[in-house]
Amino acid sequence: xxxxxxxxxxxxxxIIKTLSEVFFVxxxxxxxxxxxxxxxxxxxxxxxxxxxxxxxLPEYKTKLSAGxxxxxxxxxxxxxxxxxxxxxxxxxxxxxxxxxxxxLRPRSGLALNEGLGLLNSxxxxxxxxxxxxxxxxxxxxxxxxxxxxxxxxCQMVIHRVERAEWIETExxxxxERGKGGFGHTGK
Numbered sequence: 733x734x735x736x737x738x739x740x741x742x743x744x745x746x747i748i749k750t751l752s753e754v755f756f757v758x759x760x761x762x763x764x765x766x767x768x769x770x771x772x773x774x775x776x777x778x779x780x781x782x783x784x785x786x787x788x789l790p791e792y793k794t795k796l797s798a799g800x801x802x803x804x805x806x807x808x809x810x811x812x813x814x815x816x817x818x819x820x821x822x823x824x825x826x827x828x829x830x831x832x833x834x835x836l837r838p839r840s841g842l843a844l845n846e847g848l849g850l851l852n853s854x855x856x857x858x859x860x861x862x863x864x865x866x867x868x869x870x871x872x873x874x875x876x877x878x879x880x881x882x883x884x885x886c887q888m889v890i891h892r893v894e895r896a897e898w899i900e901t902e903x904x905x906x907x908e909r910g911k912g913g914f915g916h917t918g919k
Contacts, residue, residue: 777829777832777890779826779827779828779829779890780826780827781824781825781826781827782824782825782826783823783824784805784823784824784825784864785803785805785822785823785824786805786823786881786882787803787805787823787882788803789824790802790803790824790888798887798889799837799887799888799889800887800888800889801839801884801886801887802822802824802836802865802867802884802885802886802887802888803822803882803883803884803885804820804821804822804867804879804880804881804882804883804885805821805822805823805824805881805882806820806821806879806880806881807881808881809878809879809880809881810878810879811876811877811878811879812848812869812870812871812876812877812878812879813871813876814871814872814873814874814875814876815870815871815872816870816871817851817868817869817870817871818868818869819866819867819868820866820867820868820869820879820885821864821866822864822865822866822867823864824864824865825862825863825864825865826857826865827862828857828858828859828890829859830859831859831892831893832859832890832891832892832893833856833857833858833859833890833891833893834856834857834865834888834889834890834891835854835855835856835857835888835889835890835891836850836853836854836855836856836857836865836867836886836887836888837850837853837854837855837886837887837888837889838850838853838886838887839884839885839886839887842885843872846873846875846877847871847872847873847874847875847877848869848870848871848872848873848877848879848885849869849870849872850867850868850869850870850886851868851869851870852868854889855867855868859893867885867886869885869886
């Protein structure tokens with residue numbers, strides 16, 4: 733089995749071991765946390781989920797999809813006028829491992845063809861959140877959009893999160909970009 737990972741675990745600026753070493757040397761520890769390496773050399777993890785919707789669990793539509801489709805769980809259709817925004821329930825509750833988040837992202841087809849987007853995008857579901865997952869949708873088109881029960885309204889991507897530790901200082905190192913921003917490189 734080949735695992736192509738170049739990241740490394742660091743402590744005080746020194747490399748402790750590469751992640752590939754962790755996977756091969758400490759496989760038992762990783763399995764304990766529900767992280768597994770499948771035959772495609774793709775990491776997968778077990779995540780606890782409660783499904784109180786009338787629909788299937790979020791699912792990958794292709795073998796190499798990054799995001800899982802999430803379904804609207806509605807008692808009746810929701811109509812969005814242009815620029816309206818609404819919170820769409822999913823009936824899903826999850827328990828993510830510490831150090832991970834679930835990101836909710838727009839579906840590209842709905843964004844392009846209908847103008848349906850997500851506010852607060854990507855929406856973050858923190859590892860300690862246990863409430864129902866809701867999706868904040870917005871109609872960015874000039875037409876009314878109707879969302880039906882069971883419609884795939886967004887994608888969910890599980891993502892590793894690094895914690896930052898601030899180091900207060902009075903001076904930052906110079907860079908080529910400097911203070912340039914907001915289109916400073918031109919069109």
